[in-house]
Amino acid sequence: xxxxxxxxxIWGIVVLLVVVLGGWWVLGQKTPGASADTIKIGFIGAxxxxxxxxxEPQKNVLVxxxxxxNDHGGIAGKQVEIIYEDAKCKGPDGANxxxxxxNVDKVQVILGGSxxxxxxxxxxxxxxxxxxxxxxxxTSPALINKSPYFFRDYPNDSSQGVVLxxxxxxxxxxxxxxxxxxxxxxxxxxxxxxxxxYKQLGGTIVKEEFASNISDFRSVLAKLKADKPxxxxxxxxxxxxxxxxxDQMQKLGWKPKLMLNDVTIGDPATLTKFKDFxxxxxGANFNLNDTPKFVALRxxxxxxxxxxxGYPTYSTAVYDSLYLIKEAIEAVGYDGTxxxxxxxxxxxxxxxxxxxITIGPDGERQSGDSIFQVKNGTxxxxx
Amino acid sequence: MxxxxxxxxxxxxYGILGLSLNLVIGEAGLLNVTQAAFYGMGAYGAALLIxxxxxxxxxxxxxxxxxxxxxxxxxxxxxxRFRGDFYALGSFGFNVxxxxxxxxxxxxxxxxxxxxxxxRPALFGFTFSENLTFLILAAVFLxxxxxxxxxxxxxxxxxxxxxxxxDEEAISVFGYATSYYKLVxxxxxxxxxxxxxxxxxxxxxxxxxxxxxxxxxxFLLSIVILGGLGSSRGAVMGALFLIVxxxxxxxxxxxxxxxAQMRQMVYGLILIxxxxxxxxxxxxxxxx
Numbered sequence: 154x155x156x157x158x159x160x161x162x163i164w165g166i167v168v169l170l171v172v173v174l175g176g177w178w179v180l181g182q183k184t185p186g187a188s189a190d191t192i193k194i195g196f197i198g199a200x201x202x203x204x205x206x207x208x209e210p211q212k213n214v215l216v217x218x219x220x221x222x223n224d225h226g227g228i229a230g231k232q233v234e235i236i237y238e239d240a241k242c243k244g245p246d247g248a249n250x251x252x253x254x255x256n257v258d259k260v261q262v263i264l265g266g267s268x269x270x271x272x273x274x275x276x277x278x279x280x281x282x283x284x285x286x287x288x289x290x291x292t293s294p295a296l297i298n299k300s301p302y303f304f305r306d307y308p309n310d311s312s313q314g315v316v317l318x319x320x321x322x323x324x325x326x327x328x329x330x331x332x333x334x335x336x337x338x339x340x341x342x343x344x345x346x347x348x349x350x351y352k353q354l355g356g357t358i359v360k361e362e363f364a365s366n367i368s369d370f371r372s373v374l375a376k377l378k379a380d381k382p383x384x385x386x387x388x389x390x391x392x393x394x395x396x397x398x399x400d401q402m403q404k405l406g407w408k409p410k411l412m413l414n415d416v417t418i419g420d421p422a423t424l425t426k427f428k429d430f431x432x433x434x435x436g437a438n439f440n441l442n443d444t445p446k447f448v449a450l451r452x453x454x455x456x457x458x459x460x461x462x463g464y465p466t467y468s469t470a471v472y473d474s475l476y477l478i479k480e481a482i483e484a485v486g487y488d489g490t491x492x493x494x495x496x497x498x499x500x501x502x503x504x505x506x507x508x509x510i511t512i513g514p515d516g517e518r519q520s521g522d523s524i525f526q527v528k529n530g531t532x533x534x535x536x
Numbered sequence: 537m538x539x540x541x542x543x544x545x546x547x548x549x550y551g552i553l554g555l556s557l558n559l560v561i562g563e564a565g566l567l568n569v570t571q572a573a574f575y576g577m578g579a580y581g582a583a584l585l586i587x588x589x590x591x592x593x594x595x596x597x598x599x600x601x602x603x604x605x606x607x608x609x610x611x612x613x614x615x616x617r618f619r620g621d622f623y624a625l626g627s628f629g630f631n632v633x634x635x636x637x638x639x640x641x642x643x644x645x646x647x648x649x650x651x652x653x654x655x656r657p658a659l660f661g662f663t664f665s666e667n668l669t670f671l672i673l674a675a676v677f678l679x680x681x682x683x684x685x686x687x688x689x690x691x692x693x694x695x696x697x698x699x700x701x702x703d704e705e706a707i708s709v710f711g712y713a714t715s716y717y718k719l720v721x722x723x724x725x726x727x728x729x730x731x732x733x734x735x736x737x738x739x740x741x742x743x744x745x746x747x748x749x750x751x752x753x754x755f756l757l758s759i760v761i762l763g764g765l766g767s768s769r770g771a772v773m774g775a776l777f778l779i780v781x782x783x784x785x786x787x788x789x790x791x792x793x794x795x796a797q798m799r800q801m802v803y804g805l806i807l808i809x810x811x812x813x814x815x816x817x818x819x820x821x822x823x824x
Contacts, residue, residue: 200796238786239796244650244747248740249542253786256538273652273742281667282538295652336639338648338744364639 192231192487194478195254195284197240197247197265197275203365204242206391207290208267210454210463212237214472215264217453228479229487235475236260240271247271248278255282261489262287262478264471269293269338276300285493287478289470289507293342297517302489304496304516306477306507307470310339312521313437314346317412320435320524320535321384322354327410331382332360333373333398337390343414344388365390370401384410392420399427412436418525418532419466428530437522438532439466439508446506466507473505541667545739546779547772548674549732554759554771555678555685556728561757562766562820563689564721565701567620569753570611570627571729573634576748577604578730579737580638583651586738593657597734601727607634608726615722616715619704631750638745650744654737674735678772681728685768688724697721698766762810764820773818781806 196215199208215235223232236258238250247266254260255278263279263286266272272291279286280300288296288305297309321327330351334344348358359380361373377385389395395417402408411434417423418436447465450472454462462468477500478492484499485491500512511519525532553575560568581600585591591599611630618626638645645651657664657673664670688694696717699707708714737743755778763774782803790798 201800237792237795239799242746244740244742244744245546245736249546249783252539252542253783256542270650270742270744270746273650274740277741278542293649295649299652336648338650341642341648362640364636 190231191234192228192482193258193260194233194235194475195251195258195260195263195265196235196237197250197254197263197271198237198267199242199271200237200239202241202243204268207464207467208239208242210468211265211267211290211471213458214450214454214462214468215475217450217457218472218475222475222479229483233475233479235264240266240275242266242268242271244270244274247274251275251278251286255279255284260284261487262482262492264289264474264478266291267467269296269342272296273299276303279303279489282489284489285478285481285496287474287496289472289474290464290467293338294346295338298515301497301516302493304493304512306474306500306505306510306512306518307467308439308518308521310342311346312439313414314343314348315350316437316522316524317343317386317414317435318347318350318354318356320437321386321412322351322356325384325410325435327356327383329357329359329380329382330384330386330412331377331380331409332358332386332388333370333377334360334362334386334388335390335394336362336364340388340390340414344386347386347388363394365394368397370398371405374398374401374405374407378405378407378409382409384412386412386414387417388414389417392417392423395420396423396426399423399430403430410434415439415466415522416464418527419464421461421465421531424527424532425530431527432529434527435535436525436527436532438525439522444504444506444508446504447508450506469505469507473503473507473510476505477503477510538667541671543779543783545667545671545674547776548671548678549736549739550756550759550775550779551678551772552681552732552735553729553756554763554775555681555768556725556732557756557760558763558765558768558771559685559688559697559721559725559728561760562764562771563694563701564697564718566718566722567624568627568722568725569624569750569757570631570634571725571756572748572750572752573611573631574604574608574726574729575733575736575752575756576634576638576743576745577607577726578733579743579748580645580651580733581730582734583654583737583743584644586655587651587653592659593655593734593738594659597731600734601730604730604733605723605727608723609719612719612722612726616718628750628753631753635745635749638748645745648744648746650742651737652742654741654743656741657738670739674739677731677735681731682768682772684724684728685771689768693717693720701766758807760817761820762807762817764817767817767819770817770819777818 219235240246240250269291276299280302286303289307292310294309294311334340413436415438419438481492481495485495497516503510513519524535526535557571560566578600581603582596585596585599615626664673759774764770785799
């Protein structure tokens with residue numbers, strides 16, 4: 154190398170030193186996941202970046218759950234310690250976080266991730282380390298039977314799409330539905346399940362997609378309006394996108410019948426803000442009947458953090474996942490393989506904050522979504 | 537130990553990307569922000585061949601390289617006509633186009649759902665399923681790319697590139713067809729990036745378009761600039777630094793409430809400080 158290379162090598166050595174010392178330190182930390190008085194549980198979620206909206210309330214409810222468990226004697230007499238790792242909703246970060254939790258912290262269970270991308274990348278790492286991984290908010294159908302070490306206490310996307318398609322075609326009699334879909338794995342997953350079912354029933358679909366960074370929907374809406382659909386399915390990743398769409402529909406003077414996915418109908422702020430606009434519209438969500446456990450969690454969250462619990466459907470499922478794991482460890486011990494097997498065989502009508510949970514032998518939550526209707530700014534279960 | 541191996545594998549993959557990008561930016565002086573597109577083409581090419589046709593990883597890797605080389609040839613034919621800032625903007629545009637194709641061509645790429653379940657490499661009945669064996673494989677590829685990169689920079693071709701970087705007009709006066717040199721470098725660089733893409737796809741076993749967005753190109757640019765432009769060792773150092781630093785920050789012991797946010801902030805701060813006090817990068821020979 155030419156000039157400046159001496160200095161360069163000094164820097165190189167500094168970097169190497171940092172790496173070697175860091176590595177030595179990491180290896181020095183090789184404590185097992187369960188020491189004499191604590192049980193370590195990993196969490197992977199989106200704590201920074203665009204998707205931190207989901208990850209943050211999930212972390213918050215876990216803090217509450219862990220405190221509650223520890224105040225009541227811990228898990229099998231040991232205090233529980235959750236190690237929170239950020240994966241930003243991205244695959245490689247999910248693999249990084251999982252690798253750290255599995256190999257450095259030596260956890261036997263991971264909760265998470267928040268999104269399907271990071272979970273898809275984390276599951277093989279967990280499986281290689283024989284660590285159980287349970288998610289309460291990654292919903293991609295690609296995760297179904299991905300690994301015997303994976304299970305979830307949140308229904309996958311196909312459940313939502315199917316319920317909506319049945320309601321639209323059979324109950325409402327809508328033969329032509331327009332879809333406005335955000336280009337994310339989650340929104341696409343719902344659409345694909347909806348499309349398969351709805352076309353099978355005999356309906357026709359027109360669809361427009363938009364990238365997540367788009368905020369002007371006027372041309373998309375104008376086009377869909379010209380197609381004269383019986384109803385419009387709004388499949389979005391976040392309630393913020395849905396709000397922008399509703400806003401521009403209002404400006405366009407177009408109010409078709411709407412079908413909403415869980416992030417929209419499950420977001421109280423959106424329903425309040427567009428109270429009149431959404432009156433009578435339907436959506437799929439999973440059954441939050443305001444059970445005592447749900448109400449207690451909602452109130453505790455508000456008291457602890459001074460704001461409403463974000464994305465209650467995901468957050469409650471994540472909250473429940475820690476209690477499920479508590480039961481698993483008490484039943485079969487702190488062992489990833491056994492916990493995963495327990496998760497796929499022993500969860501039947503388990504009453505949690507997210508309702509009654511049954512997990513099938515495929516690791517999927519059985520009790521799926523229901524149809525809700527917006528009435529006076531709140532979502533009401535349609536019987 | 538597994539964790540360190542995991543990080544070392546990522547360093548190898550990003551080291552290959554750093555080396556490939558250094559050829560274009562560091563040696564030829566072309567501010568290229570489209571490298572993630574070729575990284576992605578290699579990853580998608582290999583992943584699709586492996587998952588759809590059950591082709592051996594090493595052949596799929598070759599397929600990925602061919603796809604990426606062909607793509608870069610088409611893009612390069614246009615880009616090589618640009619200079620300076622326009623080159624950067626043009627390359628910026630191509631990254632967005634390729635990313636949009638990955639996102640929208642759903643019949644092939646599965647769009648935002650990505651491609652899960654990509655198999656690990658296998659050779660003569662031996663599968664690189666253990667991370668340690670995969671690390672060896674990745675390191676071999678890194679060494680190979682390092683060799684190719686040094687060979688190019690030391691060759692007469694490399695000297696023309698350096699001259700191109702210093703003064704494009706002067707060298708064209710001497711009769712060198714500068715756009716030809718730019719194009720060839722661009723295609724070589726894209727082909728090398730495709731190797732990293734295939735390794736990445738096979739290692740993580742899942743890819744989606746978010747890994748190949750403009751942000752990723754900017755990250756790769758940071759690797760090369762931080763490592764030092766025009767230095768192969770610098771490119772690898774840059775990758776080492778930028779991959780290890782955020783992981784090392786997981787162990788600093790910030791309070792759990794703000795750990796994730798602090799990690800991002802400190803990471804950003806360290807990068808800013810480095811650029812302030814070491815603008816030519818860790819081992820740079822040239823400043824843009």
